[in-house]
Amino acid sequence: MLTINRIREERDFIIERLKIKNFKAEEIIDKILLLDSSRREIISRSDTMQAEMNRISKEIGALIKNGKKSEAEAAKENTYRLKEEIRTLSEKLIPIDNDLKNEIVRLPNLPHESVPAGHGADNNVIVKKGGAIIDVPDTFLPHWDLIKKYDIIDFDLGIKLTGAGFPVYKGKGARLERALISFFLDEGTKAGYNEVLPPILVNEDSGFGTGQLPDKEGQMYHVGIDNFYLIPTAEVPVTNIYRDVILSAEDLPVMNIAYTPCFRREAGSWGAHVRGLNRLHQFDKVEIVQIAHPDKSYKSLEDMVNHVESLIIKLDLPYRILKLCGGDMSFTSALTYDFEVWSAAQKRWLEVSSVSNFESFQANRLKCRFKEKGDKQTRLVHTLNGSALALPRIVAALLENNQSEAGIKIPGVLVPYTGFEIIN
RNA sequence: GGAGAGAUGGCAGAGCGGUCGAAUGCGGCGGUCUCGAAAACCGUUGUCCUGCUUACGCGGGACCGGGGGUUCGAAUCCCCCUCUCUCCGCCA
Numbered sequence: 001m002l003t004i005n006r007i008r009e010e011r012d013f014i015i016e017r018l019k020i021k022n023f024k025a026e027e028i029i030d031k032i033l034l035l036d037s038s039r040r041e042i043i044s045r046s047d048t049m050q051a052e053m054n055r056i057s058k059e060i061g062a063l064i065k066n067g068k069k070s071e072a073e074a075a076k077e078n079t080y081r082l083k084e085e086i087r088t089l090s091e092k093l094i095p096i097d098n099d100l101k102n103e104i105v106r107l108p109n110l111p112h113e114s115v116p117a118g119h120g121a122d123n124n125v126i127v128k129k130g131g132a133i134i135d136v137p138d139t140f141l142p143h144w145d146l147i148k149k150y151d152i153i154d155f156d157l158g159i160k161l162t163g164a165g166f167p168v169y170k171g172k173g174a175r176l177e178r179a180l181i182s183f184f185l186d187e188g189t190k191a192g193y194n195e196v197l198p199p200i201l202v203n204e205d206s207g208f209g210t211g212q213l214p215d216k217e218g219q220m221y222h223v224g225i226d227n228f229y230l231i232p233t234a235e236v237p238v239t240n241i242y243r244d245v246i247l248s249a250e251d252l253p254v255m256n257i258a259y260t261p262c263f264r265r266e267a268g269s270w271g272a273h274v275r276g277l278n279r280l281h282q283f284d285k286v287e288i289v290q291i292a293h294p295d296k297s298y299k300s301l302e303d304m305v306n307h308v309e310s311l312i313i314k315l316d317l318p319y320r321i322l323k324l325c326g327g328d329m330s331f332t333s334a335l336t337y338d339f340e341v342w343s344a345a346q347k348r349w350l351e352v353s354s355v356s357n358f359e360s361f362q363a364n365r366l367k368c369r370f371k372e373k374g375d376k377q378t379r380l381v382h383t384l385n386g387s388a389l390a391l392p393r394i395v396a397a398l399l400e401n402n403q404s405e406a407g408i409k410i411p412g413v414l415v416p417y418t419g420f421e422i423i424n
Numbered sequence: 425g426g427a428g429a430g431a432u433g434g435c436a437g438a439g440c441g442g443u444c445g446a447a448u449g450c451g452g453c454g455g456u457c458u459c460g461a462a463a464a465c466c467g468u469u470g471u472c473c474u475g476c477u478u479a480c481g482c483g484g485g486a487c488c489g490g491g492g493g494u495u496c497g498a499a500u501c502c503c504c505c506u507c508u509c510u511c512c513g514c515c516a
Binding site: 040043044046047048050051053054056057058059060061062064065072073075076077078079080082083246373374375376378 | 434442443453454470471473474475480484485486496497
């Protein structure tokens with residue numbers, strides 16, 4: 001969420017910037033400003049009375065100590081009315097505070113100045129392409145056929161055990177999955193990330209901290225009896241490590257990497273686009289998260305993008321990097337790069353990573369701040385995260401792109417992890 | 425699942441209903457001493473809201489797990505909730 005200070009000071013600028021996200025902010029902002037000023041007025045009056053109240057109470061204490069009982073009783077008379085008024089004011093404040101909070105939470109993050117305008121995926125800007133897209137013969141199979149042919153992932157078995165979207169990885173398929181996870185984690189460690197293995201169930205506070213709650217609770221699996229949520233991404237537990245934390249500037253950037261399974265209820269559409277591994281309820285992902293100094297967060301973003309790119313290059317997959325336009329960006333992001341790899345048999349791009357800078361938007365919710373050495377005041381940090389990488393579509397692309405009569409060839413960098421060179 | 429104990433500042437740990445934002449110790453920061461460091465000594469040390477203001481400033485308010493209540497006054501008393509710990513049971 002945006003800070004109230006900023007809304008107060010930069011009303012026009014915010015309204016202007018949010019147009020890039022196709023968001024009409026004027027009405028909400030003016031409502032916020034109105035609520036804010038009445039809030040402050042009430043607080044000011046209430047604080048004054050509270051101060052008076054405290055003064056009288058101290059007096060009464062002193063009088064009683066000196067045995068002046070009747071004077072103390074007289075002084076009490078003055079407090080009743082004050083007390084009542086303070087109570088009235090504080091009751092008046094409650095709905096205003098709530099409204100204010102509810103309105104502020106509705107405002108999306110401001111897009112970075114470099115974000116292009118646009119309404120949807122068509123307006124995203126391709127900033128880079130890599131790897132060669134080769135023409136493949138029509139005999140090339142989509143991955144859902146390949147996994148059956150080699151019996152490495154079993155959807156029907158998953159349906160038996162759980163339901164649709166919960167595949168069972170078997171044999172070399174399971175081994176490939178584990179190899180990719182290890183490879184991604186090792187690469188991250190080499191790049192300076194600190195590995196963490198967090199819980200995959202989180203409480204309500206954590207869900208709120210990263211913004212899944214209260215609005216998107218339908219997208220998470222909920223364990224009702226304990227009121228926990230299954231994480232939709234490692235971003236949730238890993239970022240929440242820093243909820244209510246004040247870091248020192250020299251600790252920044254904090255760089256964490258985590259593998260977790262991810263759980264998403266989203267039913268979504270169906271058809272070829274969600275077939276096979278394209279969309280699942282449970283999948284594996286390695287996530288990188290940075291907590292950065294506000295002046296240096298775009299350097300962090302660049303580092304993260306380079307890191308993700310290096311992974312895809314090592315896996316030898318054709319890819320492109322998109323800068324998302326305002327209309328295609330998430331509510332919370334200031335700048336997002338999407339990574340897509342080419343899926344040879346499906347003949348389309350599959351999104352495998354999304355790397356974003358949230359600036360202070362998430363930090364304000366999390367109350368994650370930092371202090372400059374010797375400085376008294378706290379400032380909000382910037383938070384960033386990105387997939388490095390999400391597994392299913394990587395697996396899909398690897399299977400489809402590397403197929404041959406002999407079988408599916410495993411990229412060289414993975415062989416030390418899989419222990420085999422070919423799936424056949 | 426059963427029984428009990430507890431939740432106070434970065435940590436540890438005090439706290440008769442008023443002078444407690446809170447003793448003390450540790451840690452952190454600054455300084456003295458030193459060629460330098462350690463030790464010792466001195467000083468300092470939370471967060472949020474808000475007004476004046478825009479100063480490495482001053483004032484007011486709030487915060488001792490969370491929420492209510494009693495009271496002129498609550499860290500201290502009462503109620504509810506949450507969480508943590510210990511023991512027993514079960515168990516990877």
